[in-house]
Amino acid sequence: MRTTIELAQEIGYAKLSIEAVAARAGVGKHTIYRRWSSKGALFLDSVLSLNVSLDYPDTGDILADLREQTYTAVDLLGRPPLGPLFQALVGEAQRNSKVAAALNERFITPQAEKSVARLKKARDEGQLSPEFDLDLAMSILSGPLYFQFLITQEPLTHEYVDRVFEALFAGMRPRHHE
Amino acid sequence: MRTTIELAQEIGYAKLSIEAVAARAGVGKHTIYRRWSSKGALFLDSVLSLNVSLDYPDTGDILADLREQTYTAVDLLGRPPLGPLFQALVGEAQRNSKVAAALNERFITPQAEKSVARLKKARDEGQLSPEFDLDLAMSILSGPLYFQFLITQEPLTHEYVDRVFEALFAGMRPRHHE
Numbered sequence: 325m326r327t328t329i330e331l332a333q334e335i336g337y338a339k340l341s342i343e344a345v346a347a348r349a350g351v352g353k354h355t356i357y358r359r360w361s362s363k364g365a366l367f368l369d370s371v372l373s374l375n376v377s378l379d380y381p382d383t384g385d386i387l388a389d390l391r392e393q394t395y396t397a398v399d400l401l402g403r404p405p406l407g408p409l410f411q412a413l414v415g416e417a418q419r420n421s422k423v424a425a426a427l428n429e430r431f432i433t434p435q436a437e438k439s440v441a442r443l444k445k446a447r448d449e450g451q452l453s454p455e456f457d458l459d460l461a462m463s464i465l466s467g468p469l470y471f472q473f474l475i476t477q478e479p480l481t482h483e484y485v486d487r488v489f490e491a492l493f494a495g496m497r498p499r500h501h502e
Numbered sequence: 503m504r505t506t507i508e509l510a511q512e513i514g515y516a517k518l519s520i521e522a523v524a525a526r527a528g529v530g531k532h533t534i535y536r537r538w539s540s541k542g543a544l545f546l547d548s549v550l551s552l553n554v555s556l557d558y559p560d561t562g563d564i565l566a567d568l569r570e571q572t573y574t575a576v577d578l579l580g581r582p583p584l585g586p587l588f589q590a591l592v593g594e595a596q597r598n599s600k601v602a603a604a605l606n607e608r609f610i611t612p613q614a615e616k617s618v619a620r621l622k623k624a625r626d627e628g629q630l631s632p633e634f635d636l637d638l639a640m641s642i643l644s645g646p647l648y649f650q651f652l653i654t655q656e657p658l659t660h661e662y663v664d665r666v667f668e669a670l671f672a673g674m675r676p677r678h679h680e
Contacts, residue, residue: 338597415596418593418652419514420516432654462649463666466645467647467649470648490635491642495631495673498628
C-alpha cells in the first residue's frame, strides 16, 4: 500500500494502475488482485492506512475548538502531500459506489461522530442554539469546505474557515437587537 | 454529444470511452479526437450541451424563493436521469483540472452570479442579515447539498433542503430573545 501512495504521488491517480503498482513493488499483478478487486479498492485501503484521525480539542469554547480542529483538517487533507490523494479518493467515490460506501463507513462517519459528540456537549452547555440540528452538523460545517475543495478548487485557507464559521454562527436572518 | 450522453446513461461514465462513442456514432475515433482532447473534455461539453439553467424566482420572499430554486436544482441534478451524469462530471473534475476549470467557468460561476444577485436584493430589502457575506453565499447554501450528493451519497429530498435552509437562516449561535 505504501507503493500505491508513492506512485500516486509521483504520477497522479488518473495514471495509476494495478499493473504499475505491481511492477514497482516487484510482485505479480495477480498477487494484488487476490486482495483488491479494483484500483479504487486498493487506493482506498492505501489512503486509509495512513490513519488520518482528527480529534476535537475541548477548551470549553466551541467556536475556538471548531476552528482549531478544522485548521488541522484542511492543512492535512486540503493541500499537498495528502490533499491530492484525498481529492482523488473522493473523485473515485463518484464512479465506484463500493469505494463511496467504504469511505463513509471507515472515515467520514467515525469523524462525524466525534464532531457531533463535541457539538452536543456545547449545545448542552448553551454555547449553541438549542434548536441547532445536530444531524445536519456535518453537512453544514463541512459542506462549505468540500464545496471549495471539490467544486471551485480554490485554496482552503484558515481565513476562509474563519469566515465560514462566523457566517454559520451568525445565521443569514436579520437579528432584532434588543 | 447526444451519443455520449446516451452511452454514459447506458453503461456508466467509468466504462465510457472515446472508442465506444465513435463506434456508436458510426465515425472514426480520430474525428472525435480532432475536436476533444480527452474523454473528460467530450463529456463536459456533452453534459453542458443539455443547457441546464436554473433561474431564481422572485416572489419577494427570499426563503421561499431559495427553497423553490433549490428544489428544482436537486430534482434536476441530484437524481436520475441527469444526476449520475452530473456526479460523474464532478468526479472527473477531481482528476482533470481542465474539466474542473471549464465546469466552474461555464456552469458553477454563471449560476452563482444569478444566486448572488437575488440574495443581494434580499439583503438590500432587509430580508437577510446586513452582515451576511455574499461572497460565501454559494459555499454556504450549496455546500451542504454537495456534501450529501458527493460524500454521504444519500438522497437529496425536499425535506433535507428545508432543514438545511432553516438551520442556515437561524444560525448556530444561541439567540437572546427579547
